[in-house]
Amino acid sequence: MKIAFVCTENLPSPAIKGGAIQVLIDGIVPILSEKHDITIFSVADPPLPKQEKIGNIEYIRVPYQYFSREITKQLAKSQFDIIQVYNRPKAILRYKEVAPNSKFILSLHNDVMREAKISSELGIKVIETCDHILTISHFIKQQIIKRFPEAEQKTTVAYSGINLNEFPPIWSPYIQPIRQHYREKYGVENQKVILFAGRLCKSKGPHLLIQAMKPLLKKHPDAVLVIAGGRWYSDNSIDYYVNYLHQLAKPLKDKVLFTKFIPAQEIPKFFLMADIFVCSSQWEEPLARVHYEAMAAGLPIITTNRGGNTEVISHLKNGYVIDEYNHPNEFVDAIDYYLSNPNVALQYAKNGRLLVEENFQYKHTFKHIETVYDSIRSSINEK
Known part of the structure; x- marks a missing residue:
């Protein structure tokens, strides 16, 4: 079949500037393109050509200021069997007008069907227009059908995934030189590295981890917090909150390190230098893909009981889940638990790695999506 992916207008594809949607598409289209002709529409970006074709995958990139108009034009002149639109439900109504014979899938990585x-x-019009809805977690699915019960029968959960080859676990002998190199590069050799990776915004909660460091260092003076990320994807500008983080960290000196934005291809190496990974999210996470990455990398994980996070992290099985997510002392206790019980931490990490191997590789994501495609193909053939 001929399938179009319509990304959001924020970030280009491939994921040269990051983005969970773009990273996921990068992971699944090599598998999908073995069976289908794929066209990916995304926003233009200076390093990338406006149009290129790699195998059965065609990339078409349009300027941000004309994104909606240009995508509509492109869809009007092409004949796609399926048009898969990411996170922009209202756009489907416009696209359906110009491509009435195409089947539409709405792929949701966020709760963009909420009242706001x-x-x-x-x-209701969007749901009626869609042939199917894919959600990144059960949390997002439940949010949708709570408001629109009529969506339940056409909504499927397709979790994100990772490429295991890109995320060897930290206990693998052959990656020890890489782990040592990064630890030396950032001056954290012989220290216990607590890693945060994500955008620097209040909803992600890195301020709580900085606040947790002072009491934590009293018991674990060899601990260090590494904060990997920028204000926005590929954006290292300083806003009020980022400045607040730096001021908060000043008294702790070299016990808090800021790396700024890390390109997607470098993220696996950052996981390799860590000892513990913490997702300190304060908002209702759809389900942060960093959980899959940290599990694959063999890190013991601490996360918050927010949104879809606990769909993949089970308390005291393959991670540590914090219910009182906005209390710094809860993070102190969780990190101390791992540092004081290294054998337990290792077992949770191994449980997490096994969970990813069995459930959250891109081949698993592909199977969920391909099942939906098969269903749509069947409906097309019946007509």
């Missing part, structure tokens, strides 16, 4: 984002009237 779309009216009940438009939401």
Whole structure:
């Protein structure tokens, strides 16, 4: 079949500037393109050509300021069997007008069907127009059907995934030189590295980890917090909150390190230098893909009981889940638990790695999506 992916207008594809949607598409289209002709529409970016074709995958990139208009034009002149639109439900109504014979899938990585984002009237129209809805977690699915019960029968959960080859576990003998190199590069050799990776915004909660460091260092003076990320994807500018983080960390000196934005291809190496990974999210996470990455890398994980996080992290099985997510002392206790019980931490990490191997590789994501495609193909053939 001929399938179009319509990315959001924020980031280009491939994921040269990061983005969970773009990273996921990078992971699944090599598998999908073995069976289908794939066209990926995304925003233009200076290092990338406006149009290119790699095997059965065609990339078409349009300027940000004309994104909606240009995508609509492109879809109007092409004949796609399936058009898969990411995170932009209202756009489907416009695209359907110009591509009435195409089947539409709405892929949701966020709760963009909530009242603040779309009216009940438009939401119902979107659901009626869609042939299927894919959500990144059960949390997002439940949020949708809570407001729009009619969506339940056409909504499927397709978890994100990773490429295991890109994320060897930290206990692998052959990666020890890489682990040592990065630890030396950032001056954290012989220290216990606590890693945060994500955008520097209040909803991600890195301020709580900085606040947790002072009491933690009293018991574990060899601990160090590494904060990997920028204000936005590929954006290292300093806003009020980022400045606040730096001021908060000043008294701790070299016990808190800021790396700024890390390109997607470098992230696996950052996981390799860590001893513990913490997702300190304060908002209702759809389900942060960093959990899959940290599990694959063999790190003991601490996360918050927010949104879909606990769909993949089970407390005291393959991670440590914090219920009182906005209390720094809860993070102190969780990190201390791992540092004081290294054998337990290792066992949780191994449980997490096994979970990813069995459930959260890109081949698993592909199977969920391909099942939906098969269903749509069947409906096309019946007609």
